[in-house]
Amino acid sequence: MVQFPEGPDTYADQAPPTLSVASGVTAVPLFLADFGPGFSAVTGPQEPAPTGTSGTDSDPRLSGLRASGLPGLGRLPVHARALRGIAAGDVPGTVVISAFRDLGHTGTSGRPTLLQLILRHHFDAGGGYAYLGNTHGRTLKETLAESRAYPDIAILVPIDLWTQGPGAAAEQAREVVAAAAGRGAMAVLHADRRHDVEAAVRAFADLGLSPEQSRFAAAYHPWLSGPGPDTDPVPPVGAVTGTWSRTDRAGGVWKAPANAALPVGLRPDRKVDDAQQTRAGSVNLIREFPGRGTVLRGARTLDEGSDPTWRSVPVTRLLSMIRRDVETALRPLLFEPDDETSRRAVRSAVENYLHHLFQQGAFAGDSPKNAYFVRIGTGATMTDADTPAGILTFDIGVAPLRPDEFVTLEFTQQTATD
Incomplete structure (x- = not known):
């Protein structure tokens, strides 16, 4: 599996070694x-x-x-x-x-x-x-x-x-x-x-x-x-x-x-x-x-439609690739608890992946801040009831056409419960 370089504000030291996001085949x-x-x-x-x-x-x-x-x-x-x-x-x-x-x-x-x-x-x-x-x-x-x-x-x-x-x-x-x-x-x-x-x-x-x-x-x-x-x-x-x-x-x-x-x-x-x-x-x-x-x-x-995002073949394929790659990487979480360590691991792995795509020119923007984001946690993407139910939800935002104009992808992953 390809290991991507660390991006800014990641938590690689706390991430389980098996959790990383790799780019799969696309065509x-x-x-x-x-x-x-x-x-x-x-x-x-x-x-x-x-x-x-x-x-x-x-x-x-x-x-x-x-x-x-x-x-x-x-x-x-x-x-x-x-x-x-x-x-x-x-x-x-x-x-x-x-x-x-x-x-x-x-x-x-x-x-x-x-x-x-x-x-x-x-x-x-x-x-x-x-x-x-x-x-x-x-x-x-x-x-x-x-x-x-x-x-x-x-x-x-x-x-x-x-x-x-x-x-x-x-x-x-x-x-x-x-x-x-x-x-x-x-x-x-x-x-x-x-x-x-x-x-x-x-x-x-x-x-x-x-x-x-x-x-x-x-x-x-x-x-x-x-x-x-x-x-x-x-x-x-x-x-x-x-x-x-x-x-x-x-x-x-x-x-x-x-x-x-x-x-x-x-x-x-x-x-x-x-x-x-x-x-x-x-x-x-x-x-x-x-x-x-x-x-x-x-x-x-x-x-x-009026949204130019979805009129573009490469943008649609890019968003599909991101969803496919991230969902594949999340499968090990089925056996992990939905706790702060798992959430930091998800943020780290996904930010590393997105940062690698940013370095390759996949997104608009001249900095990670206006090119992509990862949002995860109670009060942001999850409720207090999600953790005991083993439901981990997070958002990925990417700017494929213009800086700071984000398309948001929502992910929900079942994790281990008590």
Whole structure:
């Protein structure tokens, strides 16, 4: 576990040595689709992973994709690892990915499949390992529920939303976004290939998402062609997740993945001009520019509210990362008493974590005072009745956009009782 340097006004000398907050992975996607009845196991690594890559396998249960156990769920290993065993159903043939830019055998038609191209875009754009969730023989809701067994999943990606028409697409999108909001993940959505910009804007507006859900969804348009002349256009979702992963590694989850270049050879299937860009609203467009290539032109969520905090993909992902990391670190408190020592330990661990993020540039402000705070204790976040009940409550405030303009996250942790 990563130990962070001490920040100001911490109590590291009194903190239990096991209580610290570590930054987890932030851009692990779950690609969702009906991959067919023959979607069988993908074996483990055929080559060692490159040194220095994030997200290496630590649990042998996650070495591949299974048709049993947790049905339909599996992990695609990172970077330079070969995969085999995807056969029949909607993904015929054999996939071999031995490096970012090496896609092996194609499907029985001689052309890469939808899944192959989306995975290639993900890896080529800089993505790490990913999961696949097969909805064949089970509902989307069941597959999403099963995926909660993998807490490192941070992005939910339906890859064939529009196959069964706009009604089914809207229903699936709402279900995926609701699942993302419920776990603090992001949903990456795409419009239909036939949509122009105006139709894409209307399609996402018609989803009827609540404000609490729409902040956890981002939509991208148009589809992408390439690399190579013999590839069919596919949804841009793989290129998006790969770009998010690359941006996170280079600058942090708080860095906007906007104006980020996509891999050479990828081109938007539909030309977008400046006038359409101004009418895109909360839909993130993908455009091609002379001398620059193809770039993501936005980093907005589908939230249309007045608070700019939740309209930003990086801010939403930063707040979700903080909540996920802190809640993971608090688990040992289940066996600790709710006393002053435990509260000082929580303050110390969380302030150390936030100070490390501040030093990396995650927050606005030129000092910790106007960048973040931790508030904990009786009279501040707890009542006299909370301590005997073993309820520890505290607040974290961070300023992601402007100094002293804090977004407050509330945490409640059950502790040991007498």
